[in-house]
Amino acid sequence: MGRQIDMVVVHCSDSGWGNAEVINEWHLERGWSGIGYHLVILNGHPISHGDYDPELDGIVESGRDIEDKGAHCKGFNSRSIGICLIGKETFTENQMKTLTQALLEILQHYGLDPDAIYGHNELDDHKTCPNQEVAEIRDRLWSLMS
Numbered sequence: 001m002g003r004q005i006d007m008v009v010v011h012c013s014d015s016g017w018g019n020a021e022v023i024n025e026w027h028l029e030r031g032w033s034g035i036g037y038h039l040v041i042l043n044g045h046p047i048s049h050g051d052y053d054p055e056l057d058g059i060v061e062s063g064r065d066i067e068d069k070g071a072h073c074k075g076f077n078s079r080s081i082g083i084c085l086i087g088k089e090t091f092t093e094n095q096m097k098t099l100t101q102a103l104l105e106i107l108q109h110y111g112l113d114p115d116a117i118y119g120h121n122e123l124d125d126h127k128t129c130p131n132q133e134v135a136e137i138r139d140r141l142w143s144l145m146s
């Protein structure tokens with residue numbers, strides 16, 4: 001029997017660039033046991049000041065193993081999966097497509113409905129992350145699953 005999962009928390013990196021490896025380094029620097037998110041969705045800018053690579057736009061990378069408790073949302077880590085979109089305030093169409101698909105697969109796998117999806121800001125008043133309306137993401141999922 002695996003970890004009991006009944007929530008998915010959507011985050012953003014609050015950086016214009018990055019990937020799972022970079023976030024892993026950032027989180028190690030904070031003294032954590034490596035990347036706190038389970039999935040990372042790239043925006044085509046994996047490195048600082050690098051060129052946009054369309055082949056890396058919307059690609060999903062694995063972070064922490066899904067079966068391991070994450071480190072991304074205080075109070076909710078043991079029961080949730082954490083997904084991080086690379087970006088500050090704007091996210092690409094490919095990222096949003098990949099996010100929708102990943103959420104759909106997770107909800108179906110765990111037998112959850114779209115109300116199991118939260119933005120970090122909906123669980124922590126001090127956060128603006130993921131800097132977009134997660135209600136719209138839930139609505140999209142509701143229409144896809146109906």
Ligand SMILES: [Zn+2]
Binds near residue numbers: 010
């Ligand atoms: Zn967050």
